[in-house]
Amino acid sequence: MLSGDPASSATVDSGYTLGFRAFPDVPSGDRRLLPEAVSGRAAGLLVLGHDGHWSVRGDVPAPGDLHLGARARRGPTEIPATLTWQSPDRQAHHAAVEKCLDAIRAGEIYQACLSTRVDGQLDGEPVALFAQLWRRTRARRAAYLAGSWGAVVSMSPETYLTRRGREVRSSPIKGTLPLDADPALLRASDKDVAENIMIVDLVRHDLGRTADVGSVTVPELLGVHEAPGVWHLVSTVAARTGVSNSELVETTFPPASVTGTPKLRARELIAGWELRARGLHCGAIGIAGPRLDSADARDAANTADATDATDADTASELDLSVAIRTLEIAPDGRCEFGVGGGITIDSDPDAEWDECIHKAAFTWGGGPAPW
Numbered sequence: 001m002l003s004g005d006p007a008s009s010a011t012v013d014s015g016y017t018l019g020f021r022a023f024p025d026v027p028s029g030d031r032r033l034l035p036e037a038v039s040g041r042a043a044g045l046l047v048l049g050h051d052g053h054w055s056v057r058g059d060v061p062a063p064g065d066l067h068l069g070a071r072a073r074r075g076p077t078e079i080p081a082t083l084t085w086q087s088p089d090r091q092a093h094h095a096a097v098e099k100c101l102d103a104i105r106a107g108e109i110y111q112a113c114l115s116t117r118v119d120g121q122l123d124g125e126p127v128a129l130f131a132q133l134w135r136r137t138r139a140r141r142a143a144y145l146a147g148s149w150g151a152v153v154s155m156s157p158e159t160y161l162t163r164r165g166r167e168v169r170s171s172p173i174k175g176t177l178p179l180d181a182d183p184a185l186l187r188a189s190d191k192d193v194a195e196n197i198m199i200v201d202l203v204r205h206d207l208g209r210t211a212d213v214g215s216v217t218v219p220e221l222l223g224v225h226e227a228p229g230v231w232h233l234v235s236t237v238a239a240r241t242g243v244s245n246s247e248l249v250e251t252t253f254p255p256a257s258v259t260g261t262p263k264l265r266a267r268e269l270i271a272g273w274e275l276r277a278r279g280l281h282c283g284a285i286g287i288a289g290p291r292l293d294s295a296d297a298r299d300a301a302n303t304a305d306a307t308d309a310t311d312a313d314t315a316s317e318l319d320l321s322v323a324i325r326t327l328e329i330a331p332d333g334r335c336e337f338g339v340g341g342g343i344t345i346d347s348d349p350d351a352e353w354d355e356c357i358h359k360a361a362f363t364w365g366g367g368p369a370p371w
Contacts, residue, residue: 002064011172015058015290016042023278032279034150034328081124087371088118096273104345110197112260114338117276121169122333124152124281139364141321143285154326157227160255160284163318166240172199174342175233183224183231191346196233202256203237209251228362232359245288245318255322259284270298273281280323281338289317
């Protein structure tokens with residue numbers, strides 16, 4: 001979790017940087033609810049794992065010194081936070097899917113990720129909403145950030161980039177079924193398998209732009225993973241690189257799984273099909289860590305020569321999620337939630353809308369949409 005303001009990072013020099021970066025493309029005439037980017041710095045982190053245990057990273061007091069104990073204890077009863085949603089524009093999403101299918105048939109693109117926005121109002125504190133949703137979903141890449149600009153509540157299941165030294169991984173998600181469906185149907189679906197493999201190829205290309213020659217691999221292809229309210233088809237692409245964290249992000253952002261193939265043309269078309277700015281949805285949230293010491297850098301690089309591993313910030317940590325299943329909350333309680341999915345030649349507009357509802361259902365506790 002991070003609490004801070006955009007300007008705070010300019011005056012503090014320390015080990016960890018935490019923050020978010022919004023999706024870069026904004027349709028003409030619209031604007032984002034929250035800032036395009038926010039970051040803050042810290043000398044260290046106290047990390048609460050899913051097993052309830054605290055761990056220390058960097059220069060921070062021990063959990064016991066802060067009276068946290070070895071395991072996190074549930075605090076006093078919280079005042080619940082409630083969300084009231086407005087009905088999203090189903091017809092606009094349907095029209096965007098049809099335009100995307102036309103572009104695929106014309107050979108302009110092979111696949112594109114289309115997003116829709118849901119507007120709402122939060123009654124209560126954003127941090128209370130974060131606690132409620134995390135207890136409901138146990139999302140693997142949950143994040144909470146807050147400041148005078150508003151708050152972000154993320155229950156993302158997707159890894160954009162993780163890095164330790166020269167080793168980098170990305171785990172794109174393509175393929176979704178509701179949690180009450182048979183997960184084996186994902187790998188049996190020609191559409192979902194084809195879409196996942198297309199995006200794996202795009203991630204291989206993105207990482208390959210800065211990777212050591214011959215280092216790009218796919219250690220997991222078409223794995224079935226559980227996420228909040230759904231099953232997902234997930235693959236992992238790995239590589240080794242000597243470039244800085246900033247160059248790694250600049251050559252891969254926005255994430256491959258939320259754009260399309262080919263990436264640049266898909267982004268151009270999406271900007272004309274979507275009427276609303278995505279905001280943070282499909283951007284990135286996470287942490288950039290400090291340089292590793294020489295021993296850790298050598299282990300991370302898996303090489304006897306630690307010189308390359310400690311050049312620039314190549315020996316640092318990086319842990320970024322794709323900002324999906326993420327709520328953006330303004331200081332006055334206005335809330336926006338982006339949700340979408342990948343479109344291929346086999347897509348059906350009504351089924352794509354149903355997938356959006358399945359993905360959003362964790363925000364109201366599951367079941368039919370509340371509008």
